Amino acid sequence: MRSRFSKRYLKTALLISALSLAGCAAKPLPIENTKWATHLGDFARTGVSASKIDVPLVIGWDKGLSEFRFLNPFPGEELSSPAIRNGRVYAGSTGRELFAADLATGKVFWKFDAKQPIEAPPTVADDRVCFGTTDGVMRCLSLEGRLLWQFQARSEIVSAPVVKDSRVVFASSDDRLYSLDANTGERLWTYSRGTYKTVTHRVYASPALSDNGSLFYLFSDGTAVCVSASTGKEVWSRKVVKEFAAQALPRRSPLVDSGTVYIIDGNQAVVALSELTGEVKGIYNVIKASGFVVPDTRSIIIAGEGQVMSIERSTGAVIWKSPLSHGAASSVFSTGSSIFVLSNFKKTPLGISYFAKDTGYIESFSLQDGKRTWGRELGSSVTADASAAIGRVALLTNGGKLTVFEPGQAP
Numbered sequence: 001m002r003s004r005f006s007k008r009y010l011k012t013a014l015l016i017s018a019l020s021l022a023g024c025a026a027k028p029l030p031i032e033n034t035k036w037a038t039h040l041g042d043f044a045r046t047g048v049s050a051s052k053i054d055v056p057l058v059i060g061w062d063k064g065l066s067e068f069r070f071l072n073p074f075p076g077e078e079l080s081s082p083a084i085r086n087g088r089v090y091a092g093s094t095g096r097e098l099f100a101a102d103l104a105t106g107k108v109f110w111k112f113d114a115k116q117p118i119e120a121p122p123t124v125a126d127d128r129v130c131f132g133t134t135d136g137v138m139r140c141l142s143l144e145g146r147l148l149w150q151f152q153a154r155s156e157i158v159s160a161p162v163v164k165d166s167r168v169v170f171a172s173s174d175d176r177l178y179s180l181d182a183n184t185g186e187r188l189w190t191y192s193r194g195t196y197k198t199v200t201h202r203v204y205a206s207p208a209l210s211d212n213g214s215l216f217y218l219f220s221d222g223t224a225v226c227v228s229a230s231t232g233k234e235v236w237s238r239k240v241v242k243e244f245a246a247q248a249l250p251r252r253s254p255l256v257d258s259g260t261v262y263i264i265d266g267n268q269a270v271v272a273l274s275e276l277t278g279e280v281k282g283i284y285n286v287i288k289a290s291g292f293v294v295p296d297t298r299s300i301i302i303a304g305e306g307q308v309m310s311i312e313r314s315t316g317a318v319i320w321k322s323p324l325s326h327g328a329a330s331s332v333f334s335t336g337s338s339i340f341v342l343s344n345f346k347k348t349p350l351g352i353s354y355f356a357k358d359t360g361y362i363e364s365f366s367l368q369d370g371k372r373t374w375g376r377e378l379g380s381s382v383t384a385d386a387s388a389a390i391g392r393v394a395l396l397t398n399g400g401k402l403t404v405f406e407p408g409q410a411p
Contacts, residue, residue, distance in 0.1 A: 036084040036389040039121035039160035041333070043209040045253045047293040049388040052336040055364050055374035057393060058408030061106035066095035066400025077383040078396045079119040079158060079204055083129075084389040090129055091394070091402050092118030098131060100145060103392060103404060110145035119156075120170075121206065121384075125163035126182060130170075132157025138170055138178070140185060149185035153178060160206040162215070162229075169229060171207055175219045179232055189232030193219045203244075205252035208261070210275055216254040216261050220244075224254065224263055226278060236278035241266035251291045251331065262300070264289050270302060272313075284311055286318060291341075295334035295367055303329035303341050308365060320370035326361045326377075331385045338373065339365045340393065344381045360397060362386070362405075378403070 040047045066078065082091040084103060092098040094117040100109045114133045122131035128148065129141045136153040138161065155174035162169040167188065168180040175193040180186060207217040214235060215227045222241030227234055240263055255262040260281060261273045269285035270292050287304040294300050299310045299319055305328055309321035327345030334340070340362060347359040360382035363375030380399035387394045393405040 035086070036387040037125055038083055038123040038162075039081055039206045040253060040255075040385060041387070043162045043164060044256045045206060045208040046255060046257060047291075047333040047385070048295055049333070049335045051389050051391060053338055053340070053364075053388060053391060053393060054407040055338070056408050057374065057376065057405035060104070060392065060404045060406035062401050062403040063099075063101070063106055063108075064400055065091060065093040065097070065099060065396065065402050078398050078400055079384050080131075080396060081121045081160075081385040082387045082394040082396060082402065083122045083124045084387050084392075084394060085124040087390065089387075089394050089402075089404065090122045090124055091396060092120075092122060092131055093396060093400055093402075094119065095400060096133075098122060098129070098141075098145075099402070100129070100143075101402075103390060103394070104406075106404065112139075112141060112145050112147070114139065119158045119204075121160035123161045123163050126166075128163070128182070130161045130163055130168055130182075132159070132161070132170060132172075134158075136172060138168065138180065138185075140168065140182070151178070151180055151185045151187070158202065158204050162207055162209050164209065165229075167229070169207060169209075169215060171203075171205070171217055173202055173220075175221070177207065177215065177217060177227060177232070179229070191225075191227050191232045191234065193221060193223065193225070203252050205254075208254040208256045210256045212275075214256075214275065216256055216263075216275075218252050218254060218263060222266065224261070224273065224278070226261075226275070238273060238278040238280075240271055250289055255292070255294060257294045258297075262292065262294065264292070268304070270300065282313075282316065284316060286311065286316075290329045291332040293332050293334045293339070295339070301332060301334065301339050301367075303332040303343075305329075308332065308339065308341050308370070310367070310370060322365055322370040322372060324361075325363055325372070325375050326359075330360075330382060333386060333388060334367065335388045337367050339367055340386065340388070341365070342382050342386060342395070347377075358398075362393070362395070376405075
């Protein structure tokens with residue numbers, strides 16, 4: 001009797017313990033005002049999150065989004081960065097499905113089959129999810145994953161839409177900006193550069209929106225344009241890239257902050273333009289930039305050829321600079337008092353070139369003095385920008401894996 005009672009007690013205790021642990025694991029994240037609901041965080045494309053990210057980070061969970069197919073293997077790059085809102089992460093890939101998952105646990109709430117590769121980052125706003133696909137279709141879903149409407153553009157979509165004031169604004173690769181009614185998908189206006197080239201450069205960029213209702217975008221002819229969000233009328237345009245370099249893939253989305261538009265030019269310098277007139281206010285050319293972010297009122301952070309540096313915006317003076325651990329930077333973002341940089345490098349096991357592979361790396365630096373605070377190798381290279389909110393970082397690697405980092409304990 002004692003043995004039977006002991007076994008029964010042990011089973012009950014283990015069951016209670018398991019249920020307790022499951023309850024802890026399923027505990028939802030606190031919903032904060034901080035969110036990263038579109039490409040580069042917000043419609044100004046600042047790449048700044050007010051959420052504090054404590055390092056070191058560990059992998060909380062990961063999930064393969066782009067399933068390997070024998071006749072259609074993994075593509076070379078995954079370009080769609082995740083969106084985060086209200087404790088959920090939304091991510092699409094060349095695997096053709098958009099996922100909505102719990103940011104804390106990775107539990108998939110729903111997935112939508114777009115039947116075409118998704119290379120455009122999704123946007124979550126006004127209780128809906130909007131995203132484009134390579135067949136030129138802009139779709140609008142409910143937060144439960146139900147299709148509300150879709151619109152057929154004339155060419156592929158690789159930009160995240162701006163969803164504000166009952167409008168959806170996005171760019172297609174044939175140098176057009178579209179504005180749609182957010183409730184019906186009806187077209188309101190179209191802006192076209194009319195370059196009419198047989199072959200144009202594929203610009204991976206999302207339009208930026210200022211507080212005064214102006215849109216900014218870089219077109220394939222190298223021209224930065226300011227357009228009224230309400231009417232689609234051009235306000236100003238300025239040539240900033242004479243010729244796109246085929247091998248370079250720096251940030252192409254403009255950033256608008258406090259009356260200034262920042263954009264990388266053809267020399268990979270960051271150019272500061274007047275939001276109202278497009279006139280050049282300054283050029284930061286101390287490093288060939290791959291990415292940049294404006295984390296505060298004083299500085300601009302630029303990441304590029306093997307290093308990241310902080311520059312005083314008013315004078316152009318270097319505040320600090322730090323070497324990257326591996327390779328060249330692909331993108332940079334800011335969270336609280338930290339700067340995070342994604343980079344790629346060639347990893348060669350045992351020094352044998354046959355086994356060499358492209359690998360990604362993520363690391364963080366102090367915003368104050370540039371001191372490196374943490375770093376970790378990724379499973380494969382990374383092209384898409386990362387997203388950060390509620391103390392976590394989400395990114396999609398070129399291996400098609402959605403990875404969410406969460407705070408861990410220092411060794």
